[in-house]
Amino acid sequence: xxxxxxxxxxIPDFPKRGIVFKDIMPLLADPESLRETVEQLAAFAEPxxxxxxxxxxxxxxxxxxxxxxxxxxxxxxxxxxxxxxWRTISAKYAxxxxxxxxxxxxxxxxxxxxxxxxxxxxxxxxxARAKVDLVxxxxxxxxxxAFVIELEFLHGREKLAGYDVFSLISYSE
Numbered sequence: 001x002x003x004x005x006x007x008x009x010x011i012p013d014f015p016k017r018g019i020v021f022k023d024i025m026p027l028l029a030d031p032e033s034l035r036e037t038v039e040q041l042a043a044f045a046e047p048x049x050x051x052x053x054x055x056x057x058x059x060x061x062x063x064x065x066x067x068x069x070x071x072x073x074x075x076x077x078x079x080x081x082x083x084x085x086w087r088t089i090s091a092k093y094a095x096x097x098x099x100x101x102x103x104x105x106x107x108x109x110x111x112x113x114x115x116x117x118x119x120x121x122x123x124x125x126x127x128a129r130a131k132v133d134l135v136x137x138x139x140x141x142x143x144x145x146a147f148v149i150e151l152e153f154l155h156g157r158e159k160l161a162g163y164d165v166f167s168l169i170s171y172s173e
Contacts, residue, residue, distance in 0.1 A: 002036040005169045008149065022149050022171075024120050028062060037063065037168065041118070041146050042070045044166040048143040050116035052076050052109065054131055056102055057083070059120040063148065067118060076109060078102040078131055091133040093126035102127070104134045111139030122147040122167055125156030132163065 007027035014021040027033045045053075045067065052074040055064020061077060068075035081090060081101050088103040109115060117131045122145075132142050142163055150156065150167035157165055 002030075002033050004033055004037060004040075004148075007033045008169065022121060022151075024059060024148055027148070034066075037148060038066050038070050040168050041067050041148075041166075044146050045071055045116050045144065048116060048164070049114055050143055051113045052140075053116045053118050054078060054104075054109070054135060055118045056127055056131055060118055063120065064118040067116075067146070071116075073116075076104065076115075078104055078134060089134060089137050091130035091137070093130035094124065100127075102130050102134060104138070106138070109135055109138040109140040113140040114143045115140045116143055117145040118147070120148045122150040122156040122160075122165070123154045125154075125159030128156065129159045132160070 004027060007030055009023040009026050011021040011023050027037060050073050053064045053068040054076045055061050056078040057080055065075045081103055084103055084105055087106045089106050090101050090103045092101045115135045117128060119127060122128055128145055135142050144164040145160060147167040148169060150170045152170050152172045
């Protein structure tokens, strides 16, 4: 087993003072850590039989696409407003340091599709909840949410009550 937590770099005061950013880039740069991360996420996801993995801009694209490939399913990208070239739906959410929104193409998820929501980080749960809302607006079923990192002290799981949530690495403070 690879020490995945040992591959996470802390960046103090980013993106603003008082925030400690958890940088997954060293984990992604290490082939063994990258492989282990995808395999552990896949072990959670496989029994849920997703049709698609939904990843959010930007780090959620990296492992989300790799995970979809590993699972043999499709990948759907949730993007910042104005980045998708076709008709979209949107969901707004609060961050621990501000507000934002995500959009999906209006035909990205077919009604009844089984969707695994993925992102690198679960913090306050705002981004994850927005992705769940987007899936459900299109008639999809969220079969689970898979994260690399969870900041437990921000209580993001509370916004995801009733959904199956998995994280590889948890920080309690």
